[in-house]
Structures are given as structure tokens and as C-alpha cells.
Amino acid sequence: MSIVGTLKRLVKKTMEASSQDWEHVERVYKLSTMIAKNEGADVELCQVGALLHDIGLVIGEPHNLTGRGRAKVLLRGMSYPSAKIDSVLRMVEHHGLSGRDKLESIEEKIVWDADKLDSIGAIGIARAFHMRGQTGLMFHDFTWFKEDTMIRFERLNTDTAKEIGKLRIEYMALFFENLKNEIAMV
Ligand SMILES: [Fe+2]
Numbered sequence: 145m146s147i148v149g150t151l152k153r154l155v156k157k158t159m160e161a162s163s164q165d166w167e168h169v170e171r172v173y174k175l176s177t178m179i180a181k182n183e184g185a186d187v188e189l190c191q192v193g194a195l196l197h198d199i200g201l202v203i204g205e206p207h208n209l210t211g212r213g214r215a216k217v218l219l220r221g222m223s224y225p226s227a228k229i230d231s232v233l234r235m236v237e238h239h240g241l242s243g244r245d246k247l248e249s250i251e252e253k254i255v256w257d258a259d260k261l262d263s264i265g266a267i268g269i270a271r272a273f274h275m276r277g278q279t280g281l282m283f284h285d286f287t288w289f290k291e292d293t294m295i296r297f298e299r300l301n302t303d304t305a306k307e308i309g310k311l312r313i314e315y316m317a318l319f320f321e322n323l324k325n326e327i328a329m330v
């Protein structure tokens with residue numbers, strides 16, 4: 145089995161206790177694959193990074209660092225080339241918003257973009273409502289969420305991600321505009 149196939153099975157098994165986490169990783173994997181093909185980047189490297197970027201969630205916080213450690217052990221055990229391991233470790237360590245400027249290659253930027261895209265659009269709206277359920281936020285408190293999403297959108301690196309992000313942000317803006325209008329009616 146290819147390294148991607150092996151990792152996919154392993155990460156799914158490790159993360160499936162929290163189906164939400166695995167579903168997110170799977171979406172980031174698919175988006176990374178699509179963006180990598182479109183940008184002419186190393187598809188396999190992006191897939192490996194996408195699968196491992198949140199592996200630290202099952203270990204503990206800060207999950208970018210715990211995940212980096214786990215990824216290193218896993219990839220060395222699979223005899224993955226060391227230059228590629230270094231790149232994957234940067235993807236894992238710097239996948240947060242503040243890590244953006246520490247990324248080096250196009251592949252590292254692609255995985256970062258795919259992770260951010262997963263909080264924009266219909267999925268972003270679903271996540272906002274999930275958060276609302278957990279925190280008891282009022283509808284009109286979504287302003288901070290819209291601002292946070294806009295920051296993610298503005299920091300996207302690749303042209304492909306920017307194109308996808310633009311469509312998603314427009315959809316979100318329309319949704320929140322309708323929400324505001326409906327609230328104003330009652
Ligand atoms: Fe994360």
C-alpha cells in the first residue's frame with residue numbers, strides 16, 4: 145500500500161473517536177489534493193501533510209507541537225525521505241493562523257490554505273451554529289465570526305484557494321445578510 149493509503153487508514157483509526165475531527169481532516173485532505181493538482185504541486189506531499197496536520201488533537205494541546213512530534217516518529221518509521229519529513233513537520237507546526245509566514249514551499253502553503261478554507265462557506269456557517277449551540281451565543285453575536293472568517297480568507301496563499309474562498313465568502317455574506325434581515329422583521 146502507498147504511504148498515503150497507509151497513513152489514511154492509520155489517521156482515520158486514531159481520530160475516529162472524534163468523528164468531527166476526522167471529517168475535518170478528510171475535507172482538508174480532499175481540498176489539498178485538488179489544489180495541489182491545480183497548482184502543479186507535489187500531490188503526495190500535500191496529502192501526507194493534510195492527513196497529519198491535526199494528529200496532535202488526539203494527544204493534547206498545543207496540538208501543533210504534539211502533532212509535530214507524532215508525525216516525525218510516524219514518517220521516520222515509514223522511511224519517508226527526510227527532506228519531505230521536514231516539510232510535513234513545518235505544515236503541522238505552523239498550520240495555525242500565526243504560522244502562515246513561516247511556511248516555505250508551495251505544498252506547505254496549500255495545506256495551510258485547505259485547512260483555512262474548511263472554516264469558510266457552508267461548512268463555516270455550520271461551525272458557527274455548532275459553536276452557538278456550545279456557547280449560547282446570540283444570532284447578532286456572529287459579527288466576530290464573520291471578521292475571523294474574513295481574516296482567514298484574506299491570508300490565503302494560492303490562487304486556487306483564493307478562487308474557492310471567494311465563492312465561499314460570497315455565499316456566507318449572503319447568508320448572514322438574509323439572517324440579519326429576517327431578525328429585523330420579527
Ligand atoms: Fe489544528
Ligand SMILES: [Fe+2]
Nearest residue numbers: 168197198259
Ligand atoms: Fe485543521
